[in-house]
Amino acid sequence: MGVPAVVTALQGRKAIVAKLGMDAHWRGAIVVSNALKEAGMEVVYLGHATAQDLVSAVAQEDPALLGLSTLSGNHLTECEAVMAALRDAGLDDVAVVVGGSIPAQDHDRLKSFGVDQVFGVGSPLTTIVTNIADLIA
Amino acid sequence: MTASASGIPLPAVAGDDLVAPGLSDRVGRPGEFPYTRGIRPTMYRERPWTIRQLAGFGTAQDTNARYRMLLDNGSTGINGVFDYPSLRAFDSDEPRARADVGRGGVAVDVRDDFDDLFKAIPLDSVSVSLVSSQPIGAVAHLAMYLRSAERQGFARTSLAGTSQNDFLMETAITIAPEALPPAGSFRLACDLADFALREVPRWNPVSVSGYNYREAGADATFEMALCLAHGQAVARELIGRGHDPDRVLSRISFFLNAHNDFFEEVAKYRALRRMWATWVRDELGVTSPRAQAFRYHVQTSGVTNAARHAHVNIARSALQGLAAVCGGTQSLHLNGYDEAVCIPSEHAAMTALRTQYVLLHETGVAKVADPLGGSHLVEYLTDSLEARAAELVAVIDDIGGVVAATEQGWVHAELARTAFADQKAIEDGTSLVVGVNTQLEGDDEQPMLFEIPDDTLERQVARLELVRSRRSEVGPALKAVAQACRDGVNVMPAVLAAVDADVTLGELGLVFRDELGRWEFPLW
Structure with a gap:
C-alpha cells in the first residue's frame, strides 16, 4: 500500500461529497475528500444533503462522481431515496459511491438501487481512489 | 525516530536521566494536590470505578430493557445514548430524521419517553449519564428527565448524574444539519449548567468530551488541550454568572478516550489531573480538594476497532481499559467487539461488561493507587504531554478562547489535518493495525449484526401522535422559550414549563434554531 498520488484519470474531475440523513460522523467523508483532492479531483463538500438537495447539486455542478457517506445505519433507506430521485430527475448517469459503516451483507442491496461501488469499514484510501478512477475513467 | 502516538520521542531504554528533577513535588500523593496520582488517597480500594456501559437503541421501551439487563448483570451506572434526531432536537417524524430513528441511540421526542426509558430504575440510587451531547438537545432532555423523575416521586435534589452538554460536539465534532452557531450552543450549555448548579445539586451539568475530540482526529495532546480550554471556558462563564467557584468546579466533569498507546494514555490522565488542579489553584485561587479534582469517565476508542477479525476488538478494548484504570479513571465503558x-x-x-470485571477482579490493577507512578517512562510522558498540551492551550487562548477558535474554523482544520495524517500513516504502513494493514490472513468471521426492532419508527411516531393529540395549545409555552432566548435570560425555566405543556423535542429545537441561528460547519 502507499499514499495515493495524483491520478491522471481524476485530474480536474469534479466530485460532490455529502452526508446522508442525520449521521454525525464527518471524519471519513473529509479524509476521503482530502484523498480525492490530493489525487487531483475538485471536491465540493456539501455536508448533510437530502435526496432533493443532491439532485439540485448534481444538476448544478455536473460532477463525475457523487460520494455519499454514512456511519449511522441509515444507508439502505437513504440511498434508495437518493438513487430514485436521481433517476426521476434523469441524472443517474453520475457515478455514485457510498462509504461508511456498511456491513458486507448490504452491499448488493445498495448496488441494486444503482450505487456503483460501496466502501465499507477498513477500505484503504488507495483502493477507494483507484476504484473511483476506474469508475469514471 | 521512535516516538509515542502523539510524537513524543522515545529512547530504547527509559532511565532516571529521562525524568526532570523535582519529581516528588510534581507527583505528590494520591488524594493530594496536584493529584497526579489520583483523586482519592487509596483509589479503587475505597471505591471501584463505576462500570457504566453505554446503551441505547430503538424506542425507550427497548432501551429500558437493555439498561435493566446491564444493571442486573453488574453495571453500576447508566450511560444512555440517544439517536441523532434526538441529540439534535428533531422530531422522529421529521422527513430527514426518519431513517435515523432509533439507530445509534434511543429515540426520544416527549416527556413520556423518559417515563418509559427509566421505568423501574431507582433514580435516587443509580447515577444516570445522559449522553445528550449537543446543548440544543441536552436542555430539553434534562427538562424531560427531571419532570419524568419528579412524576415518579424522585425529588430533583436526589438525582445524581451527568449531561454531556458539550458545545464542541454541536459545532465541531459531530456534524448536523442546521447546527447552532458556537456562541449560541455555548450559551445553552451554560444555561443548563447554571440551572443545574442551583436546582439539581448532584448533577454534573457539563461533561467535556475529549473522547469525541479524539475520535474525530485529535491526538492525545490536542484531546488534552481542548478539554482544558473548554473546561476553563465553562468554569469562567459560570463564575461570571455569579456562582461560587468552589461549587462550579466541583461539578464540571470530563469524558476521555482510552486509545492504543498504552503508556501515553496512562500519562495523559495523570497530566490532565495535575494541569487542572494547578489551574484551579493558581488561576482561580480555589483550594478545596473536591474543586481541584479532575473527575472523568473513559470510553475505549471506537475508531481503533476493526471490522475484520472483529473478535480481536475484545483484546483492544481490554488493553485500552487497562490503561484507563492504571490512569485512575472514575468510570469506564468498554466497547463491544x-x-x-x-x-x-x-x-x-x-x-x-464481563471484561470490566476481569480488569477489576483478576488483573490486580485495582489494588494499588497509580500503579505506574514513578516509572521513568510514564513520568517522562506525563511531563512531556503536560508541556505540549500547555503550549496548545496557549495557542487557543491567543485565538480568543475555545468558542472563538471554533467560530474561526481552527478546531475543525486541526482535527481534519490530524485525521488525514492518521489515515495516511495506516496507508503507508507507518501505523500497523491488525486486520487492516497487517495480519490479514485467515477467516474473516463477521459478528452477528445487531438490528434495531423493525417497527421502531412506527412505534415512535405513534407515541408522538398520541401526545400531540392529547395536549392543548403549545404556542404560548414555545413563545416563552423564544422570549428567554432573546432576553438573554436562562432558558431552563421556560423549557421546563414547555415540557409541562407536552411540547416535543423538535418544537423546542426549532425555537432554538430560529432564535440562536443556524451555522455551517467550516469543514472544507
Whole structure:
C-alpha cells in the first residue's frame, strides 16, 4: 500500500461529497475528500444533503462522481431515496459511491438501487481512489 | 525516530536521566494536590470505578430493557445514548430524521419517553449519564428527565448524574444539519449548567468530551488541550454568572478516550489531573480538594476497532481499559467487539461488561493507587504531554478562547489535518493495525449484526401522535422559550414549563434554531 498520488484519470474531475440523513460522523467523508483532492479531483463538500438537495447539486455542478457517506445505519433507506430521485430527475448517469459503516451483507442491496461501488469499514484510501478512477475513467 | 502516538520521542531504554528533577513535588500523593496520582488517597480500594456501559437503541421501551439487563448483570451506572434526531432536537417524524430513528441511540421526542426509558430504575440510587451531547438537545432532555423523575416521586435534589452538554460536539465534532452557531450552543450549555448548579445539586451539568475530540482526529495532546480550554471556558462563564467557584468546579466533569498507546494514555490522565488542579489553584485561587479534582469517565476508542477479525476488538478494548484504570479513571465503558459495524449486540455488550470485571477482579490493577507512578517512562510522558498540551492551550487562548477558535474554523482544520495524517500513516504502513494493514490472513468471521426492532419508527411516531393529540395549545409555552432566548435570560425555566405543556423535542429545537441561528460547519 502507499499514499495515493495524483491520478491522471481524476485530474480536474469534479466530485460532490455529502452526508446522508442525520449521521454525525464527518471524519471519513473529509479524509476521503482530502484523498480525492490530493489525487487531483475538485471536491465540493456539501455536508448533510437530502435526496432533493443532491439532485439540485448534481444538476448544478455536473460532477463525475457523487460520494455519499454514512456511519449511522441509515444507508439502505437513504440511498434508495437518493438513487430514485436521481433517476426521476434523469441524472443517474453520475457515478455514485457510498462509504461508511456498511456491513458486507448490504452491499448488493445498495448496488441494486444503482450505487456503483460501496466502501465499507477498513477500505484503504488507495483502493477507494483507484476504484473511483476506474469508475469514471 | 521512535516516538509515542502523539510524537513524543522515545529512547530504547527509559532511565532516571529521562525524568526532570523535582519529581516528588510534581507527583505528590494520591488524594493530594496536584493529584497526579489520583483523586482519592487509596483509589479503587475505597471505591471501584463505576462500570457504566453505554446503551441505547430503538424506542425507550427497548432501551429500558437493555439498561435493566446491564444493571442486573453488574453495571453500576447508566450511560444512555440517544439517536441523532434526538441529540439534535428533531422530531422522529421529521422527513430527514426518519431513517435515523432509533439507530445509534434511543429515540426520544416527549416527556413520556423518559417515563418509559427509566421505568423501574431507582433514580435516587443509580447515577444516570445522559449522553445528550449537543446543548440544543441536552436542555430539553434534562427538562424531560427531571419532570419524568419528579412524576415518579424522585425529588430533583436526589438525582445524581451527568449531561454531556458539550458545545464542541454541536459545532465541531459531530456534524448536523442546521447546527447552532458556537456562541449560541455555548450559551445553552451554560444555561443548563447554571440551572443545574442551583436546582439539581448532584448533577454534573457539563461533561467535556475529549473522547469525541479524539475520535474525530485529535491526538492525545490536542484531546488534552481542548478539554482544558473548554473546561476553563465553562468554569469562567459560570463564575461570571455569579456562582461560587468552589461549587462550579466541583461539578464540571470530563469524558476521555482510552486509545492504543498504552503508556501515553496512562500519562495523559495523570497530566490532565495535575494541569487542572494547578489551574484551579493558581488561576482561580480555589483550594478545596473536591474543586481541584479532575473527575472523568473513559470510553475505549471506537475508531481503533476493526471490522475484520472483529473478535480481536475484545483484546483492544481490554488493553485500552487497562490503561484507563492504571490512569485512575472514575468510570469506564468498554466497547463491544462489533463496534466497527453496528451498535452492540447483547452478546457484545455482555462480553464487554464481563471484561470490566476481569480488569477489576483478576488483573490486580485495582489494588494499588497509580500503579505506574514513578516509572521513568510514564513520568517522562506525563511531563512531556503536560508541556505540549500547555503550549496548545496557549495557542487557543491567543485565538480568543475555545468558542472563538471554533467560530474561526481552527478546531475543525486541526482535527481534519490530524485525521488525514492518521489515515495516511495506516496507508503507508507507518501505523500497523491488525486486520487492516497487517495480519490479514485467515477467516474473516463477521459478528452477528445487531438490528434495531423493525417497527421502531412506527412505534415512535405513534407515541408522538398520541401526545400531540392529547395536549392543548403549545404556542404560548414555545413563545416563552423564544422570549428567554432573546432576553438573554436562562432558558431552563421556560423549557421546563414547555415540557409541562407536552411540547416535543423538535418544537423546542426549532425555537432554538430560529432564535440562536443556524451555522455551517467550516469543514472544507
